[in-house]
Amino acid sequence: MNAPQTYRPCPACEQTDVTDLAHLARDTWRIGMCTACDFVFLRNPVEYEALEEEYSWEKTYRAEGAKRRKHRGPIKRFAHNMRMFSRRFRDDPQTKYLKLLGPGKILDVGCGEVVRWSAPFIPYGIEISKTLSARADEKMRALGGECFQGAGAERIFTLPENHFDSVMMHSYLEHEVHYRELLAGCFRCLKPGSKAFVRVPNYSSINRRLSGGKWPGLRYPDHVSYFTPDTLRAAANEAGFEFKLTNKATIWLDDNIQALLIKPQDQPT
Numbered sequence: 001m002n003a004p005q006t007y008r009p010c011p012a013c014e015q016t017d018v019t020d021l022a023h024l025a026r027d028t029w030r031i032g033m034c035t036a037c038d039f040v041f042l043r044n045p046v047e048y049e050a051l052e053e054e055y056s057w058e059k060t061y062r063a064e065g066a067k068r069r070k071h072r073g074p075i076k077r078f079a080h081n082m083r084m085f086s087r088r089f090r091d092d093p094q095t096k097y098l099k100l101l102g103p104g105k106i107l108d109v110g111c112g113e114v115v116r117w118s119a120p121f122i123p124y125g126i127e128i129s130k131t132l133s134a135r136a137d138e139k140m141r142a143l144g145g146e147c148f149q150g151a152g153a154e155r156i157f158t159l160p161e162n163h164f165d166s167v168m169m170h171s172y173l174e175h176e177v178h179y180r181e182l183l184a185g186c187f188r189c190l191k192p193g194s195k196a197f198v199r200v201p202n203y204s205s206i207n208r209r210l211s212g213g214k215w216p217g218l219r220y221p222d223h224v225s226y227f228t229p230d231t232l233r234a235a236a237n238e239a240g241f242e243f244k245l246t247n248k249a250t251i252w253l254d255d256n257i258q259a260l261l262i263k264p265q266d267q268p269t
């Protein structure tokens with residue numbers, strides 16, 4: 001699979017003056033930074049149709065994981081093992097997100113085949129891969145929910161307005177070419193006063209600055225947007241959300257941004 005040879009404008013502000021970040025290029029994939037708004041993005045992403053089958057996430061994820069394990073040196077292996085160890089003392093995901101989001105209908109965008117939510121959550125999902133969405137649908141229906149197959153930014157607009165109690169975008173938004181539309185769709189389908197949770201790689205982390213082209217947040221061609229806390233906040237605000245980092249204290253150290261996007265209770269009529 002070759003990368004498309006046409007370069008898109010900045011997805012955040014649509015202007016075409018983009019600095020090519022040559023040190024982050026891999027094969028024919030090119031990353032650029034907008035000269036107007038500093039947004040960092042993959043300049044030549046593949047279109048949705050390819051993602052449905054050929055480039056579906058499960059295939060590239062497995063290949064990247066194996067490659068990364070092979071290239072992990074002793075210090076990185078130690079850090080990795082420490083992270084795995086400390087995870088045991090944290091809340092499990094269900095408890096953690098129940099505290100943050102509250103119970104009810106949760107829409108997991110880019111859910112894959114894994115259903116992480118049980119009662120008092122009612123799990124719904126959107127998944128582009130036909131194979132994975134069929135598997136998730138079966139499991140979600142057994143729990144009272146449903147998985148919708150399709151491209152996130154399009155499929156979400158077919159769902160009812162003011163309907164869901166929460167939206168989950170865990171390791172999703174960085175894959176979404178049309179992330180502004182997707183966020184607008186999330187805002188539309190959430191009930192007033194409810195929240196979306198976003199977790200994306202943190203392009204402004206200290207590890208990214210030190211690791212250069214070896215930073216684990218770089219994934220070609222899966223990751224198409226490289227958010228910083230500022231650019232994620234701008235995108236959330238543009239869609240109508242209030243924005244709150246949940247890992248604010250350690251954000252500069254953290255390879256991920258974790259944030260709540262809150263739909264205000266009072267909507268203009």
Ligand SMILES: [Zn+2]
Pocket residue numbers: 010011012013014015034035036037038039
């Ligand atoms: Zn821009």
